[in-house]
Amino acid sequence: xxxxxxxxxxxxxxxxxxxxxxxxxxxxxxxxxxxxxxxxxxxxxxxxxxxxxxxxxxxxxxxxxxxxxxxxxxxxxxxxxxxxxxxxxxxxxxxxxxxxxxxxxxxxxxxxxxxxxxxxxxxxxxxxxxxxxxxxxxxxxxxxxxxxxxxxxxxxxxxxxxxxxxxxxxxxxxxxxxxxxxxxxxxxxxxxxxxxxxxxxxxxxxxxxxxxxxxxxxxxxxxxxxxxxxxxxxxxxxxxxxxxxxxxxxxxxxxxxxxxxxxxxxxxxxxxxxxxxxxxxxxxxxxxxx
Numbered sequence: 493x494x495x496x497x498x499x500x501x502x503x504x505x506x507x508x509x510x511x512x513x514x515x516x517x518x519x520x521x522x523x524x525x526x527x528x529x530x531x532x533x534x535x536x537x538x539x540x541x542x543x544x545x546x547x548x549x550x551x552x553x554x555x556x557x558x559x560x561x562x563x564x565x566x567x568x569x570x571x572x573x574x575x576x577x578x579x580x581x582x583x584x585x586x587x588x589x590x591x592x593x594x595x596x597x598x599x600x601x602x603x604x605x606x607x608x609x610x611x612x613x614x615x616x617x618x619x620x621x622x623x624x625x626x627x628x629x630x631x632x633x634x635x636x637x638x639x640x641x642x643x644x645x646x647x648x649x650x651x652x653x654x655x656x657x658x659x660x661x662x663x664x665x666x667x668x669x670x671x672x673x674x675x676x677x678x679x680x681x682x683x684x685x686x687x688x689x690x691x692x693x694x695x696x697x698x699x700x701x702x703x704x705x706x707x708x709x710x711x712x713x714x715x716x717x718x719x720x721x722x723x724x725x726x727x728x729x730x731x732x733x734x735x736x737x738x739x740x741x742x743x744x745x746x747x748x749x750x751x752x753x754x755x756x757x758x759x760x761x762x763x764x765x766x767x768x769x770x771x772x773x774x775x776x777x778x779x780x781x782x
Contacts (some may be wrong), residue, residue: 496629497747498740503633505739506640507702510733511716512723513644514566520664521684521723524584527716530710531598532689533647536562537705538606538695544614551616559693566689567682569594575678582588595710602707610704613697618748636698643694644732647687651728659683691697699762718762724772733773 518526540558543549549557575589621630628629651657662670663680671677695716699709719738723730738758748756765772 495615497743498675499629499637501632501724501740502637502736503630503739504743505719505736506637507695507698507735508716508719508739509644509735510640510698510721510731511713513647513711513728514691514695515693516650516718516725516728516731517684517688517721519720520668520727521660521681522574522578522584523629524566524587524591526688526726526765527588527713528573528598529566529591529688529692529716530713531595532562532569533692533696533699533713534602534705534707534710535565535598536689536693537700538602539707539710540693540697541611541613544616546628553580555694555697559690562693563686564688566685568694570685571680578681582586599707599710606707610706612704613701616701632698632701635710636702639694640700643691644728647691648728656680670743671745686752689734715758718758721762721765722770724774727772727774730772758768 502543502702514532515525515528518529536558539561543554543557567691570764573594574587577586577590580598622663651660657682659670659675660683662673662675663677667677699712703709715738716735719734720731720733722737723734738761741761742754742758745751745757
């Protein structure tokens, strides 16, 4: 029973990590919390659902289409909602308000065009289970955890081993100096948003398969934000660690205490961290957090 609970928690934690990485990527380079990230996750799930049910594509192509679609949506979000503000050097608070407006706009656009119904994903994994040590483990849980960790490790290698990754790290340290050294900062920011959107696409697919696809499903990113705060906003390793910690703890609370207290526990952890450890477990010291 404990092993099954642990794997379920790691699976959910992996999904939280994917979403938290998107938050941390954007926060690290623009120093604001992109609350439209949840809407991108929601739209990516609809893209994947359309590819699976209308185009009848397999799981791999569905994930690929959702990743690319979410990446493009995230870039468009930056171009239309944030670019003009950051070029005028608007305070981070203005960017955050714009992000909240984008989130509400996209969510209500889906209500107006698609409706409020709950749509199930095709059963790509069915009810397949793997038996380990007498415990029945869901193949979906195992696959979600492996893919999540693999994607985050691949991102880490990209950022640490490639020229574009080095440019991103330079932009995080000093965007002005990065620009003076000849880096196209607009293109750099677009790349960061595309990467954040790509991770949103993977998370959206697994959330849609695990639950349903519906207009407000993006609000689950509140948990991803908690995970990012636990690990430290702006820290990619912290986002992964924070997501896994939150996923496991929530699952343990739901299983051994009460599912009603799961969300209470999550937000209590958030408040405690903001009071006693505002930079998270692996975050750097900052002068301002929005």
